[in-house]
Amino acid sequence: MIDRLSSYVARHPGLTRSAVAARYVDEGLRMEEHPGILFRDGPTGRRATVVGGPDVWEIVRTLKAARASEPDLSEDELLTMLDDNTGAPRRMVRAALEYWGAYPQEVDALIAHAERAEAEGAAAADRAASLLHP
16 A cells, blocks of 8 residues: 555655545545545546536536526425536435535635636637737
8 A cells, every 4th residue: 555655646746645645534534424425636636526427516506506596496496407407416416515515615616716717718718809800
């Protein structure tokens, strides 16, 4: 196990064996607390995902947007709308919501990061388009 840990650290400069071990212990405990959640690497770093589905932040963001646009929907109607529009079944939505309930700052920070990146991308596209159009 120590050899695998050392090999992982060697492939990921800036990490230490103790930091990697602590991260995986924390993630393992979170997965134990929240069945249906696992962790994945990506462009924004490691993040919680729903097994067989999207990232937790994506589900929560979609749910928040749906609730904001349809504030009077019942829980059942809201979950049905999410399933119809995203294909995320209720079990995935519930797993994501339970994880968010325990770690809202983590998930909300990923939502905010995605929204900033989208706004920056749109602004860059607008700047580029302004060179092409008078």
